[in-house]
Amino acid sequence: MTFTTPEIAWAPLAPVIIVLGAAAVAILIESFVRSAETRRRVQLGVSVVALLAAAGTAIVQWVGLEGAGTVVLDGMLTVDRQSLAWQVLILVFGTLGTLLFAARTRAGEEAFTPLGSVAPGSTEETLARRKGMQVTEVFPLALFAVGGMMLFTSVTDLIFLFVALEVFSLPLYILVALARRRRFLSHEGALKYFLLGAFSSAILLFGAAFLYGATGSTSYTEIAQGVASASGVDALVLAGAVMVVVGLLFKIGAVPFHSWTPDAYQGAPTPVTAFMAAATKAAATAALLRVVYEAFYGLEWELSWLIWGVSIASMLLGTVVALVQTELKRMLAYSSIAHAGFILVAFAGFPDGALSALPFYLASYGLATLGAFAIITQVREKSEDGTVMGEATRLGQWAGLGKRSPWLAGAMALFLLSFAGIPLTAGFVGKFVAFAAAISEGGWPLVLIAVIASAAAAFFYVRLVVLMFLTDVPEGQEDAVEIDHSPLARAVVVLTAVAVVLLGIVPGPVLDAFENAGVLLLGAAG
């Protein structure tokens, strides 16, 4: 048997190569730069430069792309406008996330433990802290995750899809376990995230094996041909398709595949929560779009019950359970589950409009999420002797925040209103385009439920706004909460707030750009 070496078009891979190359360099920096403080600065510089360079390269490619796109690695990977748009989005989230990773409190405390391998509260941990040790590996880990996500948005082969899924998931499992405070929660979140994540990727892989068995290939185009040519629906094809979609729904965090979401979001260090909430959801949505539109388009009728059922369940459960949460990060986690439902609404009937609506939706959701979690990192508990402690995440502690720091509370209100989809914020435009896409293919019953769920969800967002602005600080609690401005976290809040307002008031240019990106090179949708 002879093998022919595939032609590799290197240039379209440039953004991914830059990010993964920088991650490899960052690992070397870990070994060769001894002082923790220098290492942190170098790592931050390398990460931000690499991410921005990759984003620049991707934008240049997007503008200069001739025709619909390029098939790379013998059909394993497709670089078209759709994948470049998602890559730019993920790089933006990655850059903002990296800035948050590096943010510190005024006392110089960062969000990560000084030594991940030792038990919380042990002598070794105290010693490591006193010696000024730092886990600067978080920067290369984040770069690997971003690189994996970028691949995830453009793969067109199921086995490569599985590999890319693991490339971005494995670093995230580690990052979740590295919180500085509340390490028990952090460990528990990581363990659940890991077991359920590995479980879901095994389901995806077994689905891929079934599809390989039924169609003789794992490439999306050949699966689409196999689906089209089969007379009637093959049970093997249907089982495989459902398992692949379920594997991706796990990553989006939709009900009933959501149970890792609240634990991982609450347990993870807040910068990691911010990054993974925004970027994982975007990457998984991009992959789901591509696999559904390129491989399973012919199975629209068979898959619609799954999409509808999961979407309705996510919206209802996410909204109802978020109403009763008293912990802020957990509330935002359930809100993200409801958002997973809204994302799936755009898939109803597989409308062409979803290809340009969902990037905008995820941009608005991701920016608001990063901003909201960046604010959470700055609201701190203060002990009686005046030392600043961990983050104040109980809802009650946010009472009267508007008096402590009007700007911070105002920004938080802006992000919450964007989540709720109030006009003049990015969230409204995002929901509008996503629901409009669904209506164009007759998905109006689903849109009706989505609108009702959004109205109910607005209640708990507004409740927090009322708590921040219209409630007084409880008696005797005046000194229990402290606003700890870190320049980097504050920069992230300002950038995301400006972006959310701009996308809400003048969404035109960005909508046009994503309209331009709403084409798949190999789309079975035509």
Next chain:
Amino acid sequence: MDPINFVILASILFAIGAAAVLLRRNAIIAFMGVELMLNAANLALVSFSRMHGEIDGQIMAFFVLVVAAAEVVVGLAIIIAVFRARQTISLDEPAELKG
């Protein structure tokens, strides 16, 4: 022997692995269930490869092996960190995150 029998065996192994993840309360056993699911997928890939008379599926199985090895490293690291902190790896024991 007809290779479809191996696909059936793979499906049974996959089901056993999935049951172990969902039912067993020991993190290591649950993790073994995940590995069993991945290896069931490998067996299915190889059997289908044999049925199609080509070696694509066998090459894919190699990719899966490498990924599974990386996953073991990360998974055991997390489980060991949890064990050091709590002296137990029961999945019922850590119950600080609820609701």
